[in-house]
Amino acid sequence: MRITGWHNLWLILFTVSRGVAQQSELAYTALPLQNLxxxxxxxxxxxLVSDVFYDVNKTGGGQTKSGGGILVNDPSGKSKEHLFTKLEHGDLDLELDFMMEKGSNSGVYLQGRYEVQLFDSWGVKEPKSSDCGAIYQRWDDSRPEGRKGYEGHPPAQNVSRAPGLWQHLKISFRAPRFNQKGEKIANARFVNVVLNGVPVQQTIEVTGPTRSAAFQDEKPTGPLMIQGDHGPVAIRTIRYKAYSLESVTLSKLRLSAYDGTVKSLDEIHSRTPKLEQAIDGLAHQTPGSKDNFAGKISGTLHIPSPGEYLFNLNLRWILPNVNTAIPNGAGELKIDGKKIIEVSNKTDGVASSKLTLQTGDYPVEITYFKSFGKRSMPSNDILLAVEGPGVQYTTLTSVVEADAPVSQITVLAKEEPVMQRGFINHHGRKHTHTISVGEPDHINYTVDLQKGEFLQIWRGDFLETTPMWRGRGESQLSVPLGSLVELSGKPSLAFLTDQNTVWPDSNATYDNLGYDVDAAGRPVFKYALGTAQVRESFASTDEGRKLLHSFTVTSAPQDIWCRVAEGHAISQLPNGLYAINDKQYFIELPKNGKPIIRTTATNTKELLLPIKSTSGASAVTYSIIW
Incomplete structure (x- = not known):
């Protein structure tokens, strides 16, 4: 067992996190799944069905409900055909949800030629090119035995969820390029593959169609294909953005630099520039201080086709989690003389806006200032990005800076459980008294010790702690490296007057008593709820496929309740498990457990278990499966 973090965590000063501004984007096109x-x-x-059930414990026995919205493949009969879209695509961003039957195998083929593998890889320790999220191998029968398959790319880590749960796949694909003679001049490339929120492939080039592709040639476009001859799979929420080869450009950049301290954008507009010069990228490219400057950058924006365009402006020296009463700068973007974006500390230095434009060239002006510097603040670069009809999200004329290399600081659980004390972001709020625990079989969780709240679980690698230690540790956060499921975060135990009493947001009588470490190196949390004494523990079971959550309560003056789960939907499945949030994860209760599912005032569902008061110790245990 290892423990890392601060010894005097409670004494560290902190700033409560504001929500980080999110990058905006244009809407995807959805494939309606009410018909074919x-x-x-x-x-x-x-x-087409409206619901599907695959049993996490056994192959076969899948059940469906009539309706629409979900595509289901059942190759158990004579028909084992692949599914092809009428859409013919080149460059494509694709998102979809999928569900695997236990032991099943399928795949998504971009242009019907290049496969991202779908597979029941739940619990696999060392993923291969046949596992979920892999770029499947190419195949050549003329190669020597054992080398017929080649160029397969396993996922960077295994973040696959259990059979019967919905999983999310996001693919950014760049089609092969051809010259006017039809000769290929650039290979197809998977820019990104993100499985359940975790990047598992980045910048993977494929020299030709992967094994079992529908077409063995290569062309600029092709249909999307879902494999239908290997095993049961369910697909829903298919959406995409298809792109042409046209692009937005920003050229003829000129910088007007201003001298002296600037406190507002209005001051810049009334001043005479100290320096005017041509520049080759979006940055304050002048000699002098990098901690105090102001400028205007003008240029020409070329729009290739008419339609709605989305612009994102980011002044990188303005970081989130800083004091808004002491602004470190601001900026604005004008297109064709009209102000469309304004950024400041209040927006975390990032803002977006949409604008309908016709084909042609437009004057652009970015005005900005920076008041002071911090060690971890990028000095002078500006990010302007655009997305539009047929135009992929593109960063315009950004400056490539040779920053001092900083290695990622990670904490991994390799041979024994590892505990990390620190700060965690949970539902956009910084929790400062947390402990995260990682298991060697890639199952992890976080608990808030100050309030006794079970915050989150994730599957995959443990933590990145770079934001805690790099520079001055500006954000102070440790960040899960695997596929995260954020839980509601309320107390797990509470005394209720009856089963209809509203669950409290916090326990006024909660008293943290620290934790012991058991023989396996896992923490056992101790706390009091009034006169009741509680020991709470977690354990990875079934080779990392389940997280066992246990409570032992003594000296309880009355029955106590355990809030096992909360979500927008909770339902019991045919195999006895409970599905939370439309099959985001499962709950397995003890055979003698008699739960209550109830509706809250905010129209969510709660799954509660009673813990009967006895003269001795009372206990309850359940498992989380995901």
Whole structure:
């Protein structure tokens, strides 16, 4: 067992986190799944349903409910056909949800040629190119035995969820390029593959179609294909952005630099510039201080086709979690003389706006200032990005800076459980008295010791702690490296007058008593709720497929309740498990457990278990499966 973090965590001063501004984007195009009109004629193995159930514990026995919204493949009969879209795509951003049956195998083929593997890889310790999230291998029968498969790319880590749970796949694909003679001049490339929120592939080039592709040639476009001859799979929420080869450009950049201290954008507009010069990128490219400057950058924006465009402006020296009463700068973007974006400390230095434009060239002006510097603040670079009809999200004329290399600071649980004390961001709020625990079989969780709240679970690698230690540790956070499930964060135990009493946001009588470390190196949390004494523990079981959550309560003056789960939906499945949040994760209760599912005032659902008061110790245990 290892413990890392601060010994005097409670004495560290902190700033409560404000929500970090999110990058905006244009809407995706969704494939409606109420009929099969968006697909080529399909085999009888594909059908539309409104719900699907795959048993996490066994192969076969899948159940569906009539309706629409979900595509299900059942290759158990004679038909085992692949599913092709009528859409023919080149460059593509694709998102979809999928669900695997236990032991099942399928795949998503971009242009019907290049496969991202779908597979039941739940619990696999060392993923291969056949596991979920992999770029599947190419195949050549003429190669020597054992080397016929080649160029396969395993996922960077295994973050696959259990069979019967919905998983999310996001792919950014760049199609192969051809010259006017039809000769290939650039290979297809997977820019990113993100599985369950975690990047598992980045900048992977494929020299040709992968194994079992529908087409062995290569072309600028092709249909999206979902494999139908290997195993049961369910697909929903298919959406995409298709791109042309046209691009937005920003050229003829000129900088007007201003001298002296600037406190507002209005001051800049009334001053005469000290220096005017041509520049080659969006940055304050002048000699002098990097901690105090102001400027205007003008240029020409070329729009290739008419439509709605989204612009994002980011002044990188303005960081989140800083004091808004002491502004470190501001900026604005004007296009064709109209101000469309203004950024400041109040927006965390990031803002977005949409604008409808016709094909042509437009004057652009970015005005900005910086008041002071911090050790971890990028000095002078500006990010302006655009997205539009047929135009992929593009950063315009950014400056490549040779920053001093900083290695990622990670904490991994390799041979024994590891505990990390520190700060965690949970639902946009910084929790300062937390402990995160990582298990060697890649199952992890976080508890708030100050309030006795169970905050989150994740599957995959443990923590990145770079923001805690790099520079002055500006954000102070430790960041989960795997696929995260954020829980509601309220107390797990509470005394209720009856089963209809509202669950408290906090326990006024909660008293943290620290924790012991058991023989396996896992913490056992101790606290009091009034006169009741509680010991709470977690353990990875079934080779990392389940997280066991246990409570032992003594000296309770009355029955106590355990809040097992909360979500927008909770339902019991045919196998006895409880599905939380439309099959985001499962809860397995003890056989003698008699839970209550109730609706809250905010129309969410709660799953409660009573813990009966006895003269001795009372206990309750349940498992989380994801």
């Amino acid at each position: 009109n968006e697909f080529r004629p399909v085999g009888s193995n594909w059908k």
